[in-house]
Amino acid sequence: MVPNAQRVLLIRPSALGDVCRSVPVLVSLRAAFQDARIDWLVRHEFAPAVAAHPALSRVVSFERGALGRSLASLRVGPTLEFLKSLRRERYSTVVDAQGLARSGLFAWATAAPRRAGFADARELGWIGLNERHRLPRGLHAVDRMLALVHAMGITPIHDMRLYTPKPDLDAFHADPHLAGRRYALLAPGSRWPGKRWPPDRFADLAQRSLEMGLDAVVVVGSPGERDAMAPLLDLARREPRLIDRVGRTSVGGLMALIQHAAVVVANDSAAVHIAVGFDRPLVALYGPTRVDLVGPYRRDADVIQHARPGDRLDHKDETAGRAMMERIQTAEVADRVDRVRDRSPHGPAGDQNRSPG
Structure with a gap:
């Protein structure tokens, strides 16, 4: 049975094509958590791809270049502030559909009680998760994300529709x-x-x-x-x-x-x-x-x-x-x-x- 969730964060920052084909995860989450606030963490330049979707409450965007420059110059203030802003949102459920080090870091930063993702996430991205699902690697990228949703106890919905701003x-x-x-x-x-x-x-x-x-x-x-x-x-x-x-x-x-x-x-x-x-x-x-x-x-x-x-x-x-x-x-x-x-x-x-x- 799906637990109650009031604030949900979907993490799929990039690339543009991957963001577009991750929409079924959003639709599945909305069907499971009908009254929740559901946010999507995505790179700033790709935000328009999902911003108008009726299942989404809010886009949480970040500029990859700005965060990268702050770390490269050892001025970690902007990066730390962004990570702290994620924690302040008090998310109850986080889904890392990307499975990389950066998305795992974002998931960890939320301190959400439920942080789900792929057990075999690359670049040690699984470290930021507390709910790790091992899924077949031979699935289509969309089916693998929906298998993650299913492993979380959520009914997967194969709805690829996009909405233009x-x-x-x-x-x-x-x-x-x-x-x-x-x-x-x-x-x-x-x-x-x-x-x-x-x-x-x-x-x-x-x-x-x-x-x-x-x-x-x-x-x-x-x-x-x-x-x-x-x-x-x-x-x-x-x-x-x-x-x-x-x-x-x-x-x-x-x-x-x-x-x-x-x-x-x-x-x-x-x-x-x-x-x-x-x-x-x-x-x-x-x-x-x-x-x-x-x-x-x-x-x-x-x-x-x-x-x-x-x-x-x-x-x-x-x-x-x-x-x-x-x-x-x-x-x-x-x-x-x-x-x-x-x-x-x-x-x-x-x-x-x-x-x-």
């Missing part, structure tokens, strides 16, 4: 380049070079997508990825229907763009998991990654991956990763885009998000 939705609807138009969203970036499909193929795909009858193609990415996307951005300067939003979109803005896209084409990156959260048509391009562990949740059919026996599925191995991504041909991606665009299993996503399953 209202200001970002309003800005989208006021954008004359996008509102009311059918567009493909391309996310050619990824933190790891071995996960990136060649940018010239993305440029070719953009041209083919426009020839399919879509009104526009929107390209997104971080400011540091502009050089790597040169073929696409060169095309955007010649083709007005190719809209360059690389380095010009906030997290909330990205959510609004994906929520209204006719189709999303992305490498293994946060855009994939946001598309799942909005139940959008998706073409996910995967190379050196275990799709069964970290792919789009319950949407393996949306993945294009050409792994061969003997391939090393290590996203840090750039050479092996690039070789795998090179096997994905533009024609097969374009064919998939043409087949899935506008065909969400649960209908088009509007401002009221629908459950993906």
Whole structure:
């Protein structure tokens, strides 16, 4: 039986894709603790991904860089003050869904009577817990978090829905380049070079997508990825229907763009998991990654991956990763885009998000 809890803290600070696919933990906690205050500890830059979720009471954000600088300079005051602020909240239950040293430290700092997490948390992150659950490592990341919830005596709920902050939705609807138009969203970036499909193929795909009858193609990415996307951005300067939003979109803005896209084409990156959260048509391009562990949740059919026996599925191995991504041909991606665009299993996503399953 689930014990009474008045204040609950979910710890999942990063990265953006991981934050987005941790939403089922929040939904499960809300169903179990209907009258509790439920907070989410998350990095400041990723807070918009969950801030508008109706199951959440409050975001507790922190700036990773600021905390890191305070420790590196031996000025521990800001870090200690943040840790003390967690203790002052008097949480009754803490769930560490991250399983790293920093998240374990945050859990320990709360001094909550119940601090649950993974018994095999990396970097000795389990030290900050007083309720450690040993769970199979061969589960998908979402299923493993929900297995943790279940081990706590809470019924897991597989609800991946995301909610875009209202200001970002309003800005989208006021954008004359996008509102009311059918567009493909391309996310050619990824933190790891071995996960990136060649940018010239993305440029070719953009041209083919426009020839399919879509009104526009929107390209997104971080400011540091502009050089790597040169073929696409060169095309955007010649083709007005190719809209360059690389380095010009906030997290909330990205959510609004994906929520209204006719189709999303992305490498293994946060855009994939946001598309799942909005139940959008998706073409996910995967190379050196275990799709069964970290792919789009319950949407393996949306993945294009050409792994061969003997391939090393290590996203840090750039050479092996690039070789795998090179096997994905533009024609097969374009064919998939043409087949899935506008065909969400649960209908088009509007401002009221629908459950993906």
